[in-house]
Amino acid sequence: MSKDEPSQPTASAATDRTPRYSPAEIEPRWQALWDAQADLYAAEPPTSGKQKYYVLEMLPYPSGQLHMGHVRNYAIGDALARHMWMRGYNVLHPMGWDAFGLPAENAALKNNTPPRNWTLANIAAMRGQMKRLGLSYDWQREVATCVPDYYRWNQWFFLKMYQRGLAYRKNSKVNWCPQCATVLANEQVVNGCCWRHEETIVEQRELEQWFFRITQYADELLRDLDKLDGWPEKVRTMQRNWIGRSEGATVDFSVIPKDEDRRGPRYAPVQLNLTETMLQPTPDREKITVFTTRIDTIYGATSLLLAPEHPLVAQFSADSPELQKKIRELLEEQKTAKEKGDLAALAKEGVATGRFAIHPFTQEAVPIWVANYVLMDYGTGAVMSVPAHDERDFEFAKKFGLELKIVVLPRHANEGENGNAEPLLPYTHQDSLLINSGEFTGLGCQEAQQKMAAFAQQHGFGKPSTTYRLKDWGVSRQRYWGTPIPMIHCDKDGLVPVPEDQLPVLLPDSIAITQEGGSPLSRVPEFAQVACPKCGGMARRETDTMDTFVDSSWYFYRYADPKNSRAPFDADTVAYWFPIDQYIGGVEHAILHLIYSRFWTKMMRDLGLVKNDEPVEHLFTQGMVVKNGAKMSKSKGNVVSPDDMIAQYGADATRMYALFAAPPDRDLDWQEDGVAGISRFLSRVYRFAAQAMPRVIAGRSLSLPSSLNPLERQLMRKLHQTLRRLTQEFDGRWHFNTCIAAIMELVNDLTADEKAIASGAVEDSVLYAIARNLVLMLQAFAPYLSAELWQQMGEDAQLLRAPWPAYDEALAAEHVLEVPVQINGKLRAVVTVPAGSDGEVLRATADQDPKIQAALAGKEIVKVVLLPGKLVNFVVR
């Protein structure tokens, strides 16, 4: 790193007359003072009667090191918290640690340290970094998810959910990361690879797993997105896609038993002589249920397609090794494509089973195929193929020469009245009319969908149905460093929940972390062997631990009442603080963390614990911090360490740069020269303040003069314009970069007139007003320097709770305006008029301008656009 960087005060600086800005001296001094005041940033109790404001930044994983993304995240939250304090709110601004999880075990393997020690040491280190940054957290509310005081409530919630059937166990195919040697949730699989190991392909394994029934809330999670108008539309859309609700219908097709099979030409549907009994699906007749969103196209269904894993496939292929082989190939193709994440690119393949099913609307026989593009884990694992009206089916049918039946026509088919004009296939639009569809012919698609689903329901072979992409939340992890699932397996009594009064189920401390697969806890007999709470007999403890997303789904409730030993939190206290007014974090949590948190809140509401339907009122997703256009990463070697920045330029400059370099919602390119620039700015502020300080102090006890001289007026105007800018930005779009630029402009104005100010051209009282407000504005961005100057000014009230000054619109207003004068929309002159001048004055002033007179000479004025205070535009010929 740069050893001989500027801005560190040197010994020679001491000889200068004006003191130098030295964050290395100021910041630790204030840090020590703040640290000694435990309740400096403490929220007041709900009884304070004040309006509450809950500002929250996403809790970090205690990796041991803050990165710049954290610094940015916390600088945003801290600026907001400090501002809201000054606005008089009762602010809750807590911080904690997402302290369970795999890295602790990996570190244990590598360094031979217990995960607990490693984690706690990391927390201590990062807490120190946060304190050095001067962040205004209420540390008395600090929560670490790995302590029994916290995770016991995970277990408590688990039991409540188990009682209500929201936590259940099922045998399921799971995503298995061979690197992690554990199960991943669907959400943790990215392009077929582990979200932590981007190179590691996730395998499918069959395991008994615990699940949370989040799908029970799928509809509400979707519906309530509409209420979250304080959330970015982008996040809401991502969640909508993730939930993936589709409305449609299920339809049952009866499989024609092998012995009744009467084939027509191989791929053409054949009209069968069907008896009444054959039409009715009966228990002894196999059914294939398909899910479709386009039941209106069902008359165009010319085959059924099964997923390779569909249960009936094995039966259909039982006596044909050749068929079995082909189906295995299809399955293999699908699996590989899935693992690679490019399912969409997979070439369509399939094979006819040789069996047929009865189309419930036409009573025709349709062939049953197995296709590699039909997925077992969506819908019913079987689809009806409508080649004329579905892209994929069209491609498939073309490839295998399957029949194609047009049953939907564009509403305005160009030629031929009775629908002779053939649409371009596949025709998938829904603003269309049905043909060749029996009694439904002539209906519009939408109407047909209703009627045909109802028809299917009346006749007992189908019903309207809704399917979701969202799956239940698999929470089992075969890892050590997590919340033990509080269940016991007894040979006699089956699954037995750990009685509530025996919580927490403590994670054993002494455990050898090895690379062996399977759950580490199962190798700790003291833990795994337990008496059955029901029969007292020998039983086995559940050795899976919970996904860490459980921890982060409700931690923000615990902040409201962090020491409660009788309940996860007090309901009334939570009712006061919730919902969170502002949540700030990276967009990478738009789906996982935020959808689980929403689910958890709804679940707790149904348990009667909270009253709010949603945890977060306003969500803000900040942009990434990049360096040279690339995401910071060790492999790219472009990581900038916050510690280095603080050592080099101070915490104030570091965090202020993080807010200055770009608006918070955009990506930010970290440029160290920029931090140096902020540091220079802070030096200028400090130097100006030091020079002005005696007069600022003198001005404290004086009242403002009844009339201001021109310089005073000019400076006060700038001050109030700056106050206005900050007030509006904090209320609205949070473009702190322009706030800081505005403060810089104010300071530039002050230093430009420094000599005049020093020689008394500005009254002490005015100077005091400006200096005081400057410090108030700076506080949200540079708390250390602000505290220092505040103290030097002799203020004894607490800076954090000093009231935010209301800007004075009259003082902020310019009394002389510069108005552009255009000719045919091109700038030709700028004229100066008194504020409030009407159009006539403006016109007259413009007419008198020599440049304008010259430009207008000999031209015919067609029109004059006169906007008082804004613009003159002569339209000429």
Add this chain to the structure above:
RNA sequence: GCCCGGAUGGCGAAAUUGGCAGACGCAGCGGACUUAAAAUCCGCAGACCUUAACCGGUCGUGGGGGUUCAAGUCCCCCUCCGGGCACCA
């Protein structure tokens, strides 16, 4: 393929309601201070044309079209970059 962002000087950006494009900062250049350098302070600074210089002019917000007295901003089409989703039936 679908959805959502974004594109403005050498660089990060600003322009909040359609009204002076480039505030503020970085880097750069010139000057002051200094024996010198650093630091600091003052000044210049979109591109091009014209001029000895001033003055002046033209172009300019990814590209093309449109609306308007007036477009970075509104409308239509396109390109590129980033992110999300993706045989979801």
